[in-house]
Amino acid sequence: MDLKKLAPWNWFKEEEKETDTALPINRPGQIQPRRPSYSPVGQIQQEMEQLFNNFLKGFEQRGFGTEKFFTDSLTDGLFKPTLDIGATEKEYAISVEVPGIDQKDITLEISNNILTIRGEKKQEHEEKQKDYYRIERSYGSFQRILSLPEDADQDAVKANFKNGILTITLPRNAVPQSKIKQIEIK
Amino acid sequence: MSETTNITTKEKTVPERSREIPVIAPVVDIFENDDEMLLYADMPGVAKEDITVNIDNGELLISGVRRLPPSGTATREEFGDVEYRRIFSVHQTIDVEKVNAELKDGVLTLHLPKSEASKPRQIEIH
Structure with a gap:
């Protein structure tokens, strides 16, 4: 049996790579290169930094509410809108929450099986x-x-924007069905 | 996030629901100038007819229910069906009759004009 087929597709392969390089993560248990601390104050500062980094790690799991807001504003100036990925027999559907963003400010790109959704939300500067x-x-x-699975038809991708939610649909190419062999009982 | 939960008497104003969905407070921006208060609330995926805006007794309630179309088996879900609900205190200077609301691209915009009497006036000295 092909075990690879059973494992769920990791859509975030590429994205995880990105964040790894962007945020230095302190893993507990790992020996930190220590800067020479000459004063007790320096040591406290070092401990504070460690504490803060560990604290940030806790926010990696995102969800509803405040913690989402927190991480959004943190990752190197780029905020990550939340998204849902669904799959039916026929297609993949990806929806992204992008309220208040003009359709023309969103760019979608596919290259090397990687779908990039990017854009900018502008703050309206009005006198009022x-x-x-x-x-x-x-x-x-x-x-x-997002890293696209093999069976996603990248040429037939469709996107639609409604009520602040961007929905991207990718039809699925037919995957060769495994042949069922019937055995006759004699 | 000020999200009042003890509003059992106001439950009727919320559109009917078939099952319990999580209630979250939408994020807002609030501005003020001499003429009005301006409130923006992010409510992505909520249809216009599912939004309720109520002003009663100095309390402004905004609520909107989002029901997303099913998209097959979810492989990743970072947001789902939700009720956005948040309550604000409204100052007496707001002219309740003239409040107007619009919904565009998942953002609810509320204009809360100040009543004439409360606007700053220059008084001429004769």
Whole structure:
């Protein structure tokens, strides 16, 4: 049996690579290259840094609510809109939450089996917005990178934007069905 | 995130639901100038008819239910069906009659104009 077929496709192969290079991650248990600390203050600072890095690690798992907002604003200036990936027999459907973004500010690219969704959310600078009480929404550039599975038909990709949700559909190419051999009982 | 949960009496104003879906507070930007308060709330995927905006007794309730079309077996789900709900206190200077709301690209925009009486006025000295 081909075990590879049973393993779920990792859509985030490429994206994980990216974040690995962007964020230095301190893994507990690993020996940190220690800077010589001459004063107790320096040591405290080092410990604080370690603590902070560990704290950030905890936010890698994203979900609803505040922690999502937190990571969005953190990854090197690019925020990551949340996305859903669904699959039926016929197609893959990817939906991305991009409220308040103009359709023309979104770019979709496929190259080397990698789909890149990127764009920019501009903050409207209007005279009428004088003072603010709260700014919770994220602004700036965003990006998501998806590795496409083999059976996704990259030439027939369709995208549609409605109510702040971008939906990308990729039809699935027919995968050769495994032959079923019937054995006659004699 | 101020999301009031004890609003049992207001449950009726929310569109009917067939099953419990998570309630989250939408993220908002709020601006103010001399003429009005301006509120933007991110509610991606919510249709216009599923949004409720209520102002009652100095309380502004915005609520919207998102029901996403099923997309087959989900291999990854970072967002799902949800009810966006958030309550704000509204200052008395807001002219409740003239509040207007629009929904575009998943963002709810609320214009809350200030009543004439509360606007800053220059008084001439004769």
